[in-house]
Amino acid sequence: MATSLESWSVDVLPVYSKKRINNLRLKAKLRDIYNAERHYGMTDFRSALDPYIDALGEEVQGDPRFYHVIREKCHAVDLRDEAAWENFTRTRSEEFMRPIWNFAVNCEIRPHIAGLLRASVRFTNTSSAGGATREYRINTIFNSGLELRLDGATYSPVTMEYFADDYKYDCTQPAIGHNCGVEVDPHDAAVLRTTHLPVYRQYRLRTRDHVKANLDELIQDPVNVLTEIRQDMERELDEWETYGRELSPQLAPKAQAQLAEEIGWICQGDPSLCQRHSADP
Numbered sequence: 001m002a003t004s005l006e007s008w009s010v011d012v013l014p015v016y017s018k019k020r021i022n023n024l025r026l027k028a029k030l031r032d033i034y035n036a037e038r039h040y041g042m043t044d045f046r047s048a049l050d051p052y053i054d055a056l057g058e059e060v061q062g063d064p065r066f067y068h069v070i071r072e073k074c075h076a077v078d079l080r081d082e083a084a085w086e087n088f089t090r091t092r093s094e095e096f097m098r099p100i101w102n103f104a105v106n107c108e109i110r111p112h113i114a115g116l117l118r119a120s121v122r123f124t125n126t127s128s129a130g131g132a133t134r135e136y137r138i139n140t141i142f143n144s145g146l147e148l149r150l151d152g153a154t155y156s157p158v159t160m161e162y163f164a165d166d167y168k169y170d171c172t173q174p175a176i177g178h179n180c181g182v183e184v185d186p187h188d189a190a191v192l193r194t195t196h197l198p199v200y201r202q203y204r205l206r207t208r209d210h211v212k213a214n215l216d217e218l219i220q221d222p223v224n225v226l227t228e229i230r231q232d233m234e235r236e237l238d239e240w241e242t243y244g245r246e247l248s249p250q251l252a253p254k255a256q257a258q259l260a261e262e263i264g265w266i267c268q269g270d271p272s273l274c275q276r277h278s279a280d281p
Contacts, residue, residue, distance in 0.1 A: 165254035
């Protein structure tokens with residue numbers, strides 16, 4: 001049985017071919033898009049995109065392997081080699097199917113806060129459903145993405161209000177992505193780039209065990225061991241209070257209160273610790 005299956009095995013012929021638009025660059029000046037009186041601006045780059053899309057359509061149609069509508073069933077004998085497949089497509093194909101996929105790039109500008117402008121750039125697949133011939137067309141666009149570069153301006157991070165009341169999180173993002181992630185070029189802060197999937201790095205939390213409390217040592221020399229533990233707690237409290245003073249001016253009122261409360265937790269085991277610190281000049 002194995003010999004029989006092996007004798008009928010054949011390599012799968014490539015059916016799809018990737019086509020891509022190379023070096024597609026769009027440029028716009030914010031002052032040409034944004035209307036200060038209307039507090040709004042928008043451009044769709046349509047006239048700049050059409051030549052690229054038309055040229056790619058011509059390239060696809062010029063490919064001799066380009067797909068025609070075939071309504072006859074394909075059998076194994078038609079796939080035994082490339083010559084058989086080419087003969088099948090040449091003799092059974094009917095109408096010529098022109099690609100109907102399309103896409104758009106839109107830039108929309110609205111006023112933000114503190115005199116800043118908020119720009120939204122979207123890449124959208126605008127291909128039609130295909131009508132009666134949709135079963136013969138695949139309008140998916142693969143590996144799409146945007147790279148945005150600012151000339152003569154800088155990005156201002158977007159503040160996420162949801163995290164504004166929690167001191168433990170950075171409540172700013174370089175941009176907000178829709179169906180994508182956004183990252184800043186590590187070598188050029190003026191460049192933002194979309195990613196296919198949002199990336200979040202979760203750091204591992206490790207227990208801080210620098211304060212040692214060995215039971216045998218505590219039994220043998222309780223006074224000195226407890227004194228060392230208290231001194232370590234005082235150093236820990238000093239570090240937290242220094243951190244709190246540096247961070248508080250950047251936080252919202254609720255986040256400041258949350259930070260102060262968590263610093264206060266250190267004193268719960270020994271209230272005199274915080275009393276002494278509060279009395280210090």
